[in-house]
Amino acid sequence: GAVVSQHPSRVICKSGTSVKIECRSLDFQATTMFWYRQFPKQSLMLMATSNEGSKATYEQGVEKDKFLINHASLTLSTLTVTSAHPEDSSFYICSARDRGNTDTQYFGPGTRLTVL
Amino acid sequence: AQSVTQLDSHVSVSEGTPVLLRCNYSSSYSPSLFWYVQHPNKGLQLLLKYTSAATLVKGINGFEAEFKKSETSFHLTKPSAHMSDAAEYFCVVRRLTGGGNKLTFGTGTQLKVEL
Numbered sequence: 001g002a003v004v005s006q007h008p009s010r011v012i013c014k015s016g017t018s019v020k021i022e023c024r025s026l027d028f029q030a031t032t033m034f035w036y037r038q039f040p041k042q043s044l045m046l047m048a049t050s051n052e053g054s055k056a057t058y059e060q061g062v063e064k065d066k067f068l069i070n071h072a073s074l075t076l077s078t079l080t081v082t083s084a085h086p087e088d089s090s091f092y093i094c095s096a097r098d099r100g101n102t103d104t105q106y107f108g109p110g111t112r113l114t115v116l
Numbered sequence: 117a118q119s120v121t122q123l124d125s126h127v128s129v130s131e132g133t134p135v136l137l138r139c140n141y142s143s144s145y146s147p148s149l150f151w152y153v154q155h156p157n158k159g160l161q162l163l164l165k166y167t168s169a170a171t172l173v174k175g176i177n178g179f180e181a182e183f184k185k186s187e188t189s190f191h192l193t194k195p196s197a198h199m200s201d202a203a204e205y206f207c208v209v210r211r212l213t214g215g216g217n218k219l220t221f222g223t224g225t226q227l228k229v230e231l
Binding site: 042044049097104108 | 148152157158159160161162165167206217218219220221222223224
């Protein structure tokens, strides 16, 4: 089946530093990937839609300069949390939409970010 | 706008008994609805989806859901719970936007299965 990986699975960083999270579709091509944020015991909130070869589309209230998204190839999207602060600590999840089956999103296992 | 409401934040059942996880939707159009499961430290997995075909949808691991337009519901059921079913379950609706295929998640239901 379709597999999406994320790296790293966990990251701890100091306040003020930047952190990059990778999302890869391993066995399919994804023209569109999505980035979500999940707070403890809460639902997933869509942050942005990442389109291969073009700018990402951000949801209302999400700072595009804070959360930089790059979708350079059909199998890789990256989310960079810039100048991270403790309030950015969260579980970040990506999903990818199969180019050949646009009906379904496949989710990565998530990245736990802790900002000290 | 499309939205879903999961009526129970926690459900506890005994192993071997039926499971019912409730979800109501709000949509001005015929919605596309999904159920996803999230196990600890694993990615969200699609259980089943409804996209305006048969109203009774069968998914993986013995789960099924019935789309009831008159009740605006899409409840998830399983005849007999297994210990491995313990997880977080999300009812999801696909948004109709210019961007297409954006998902709106419910708040989740934590399913606990006891011996």
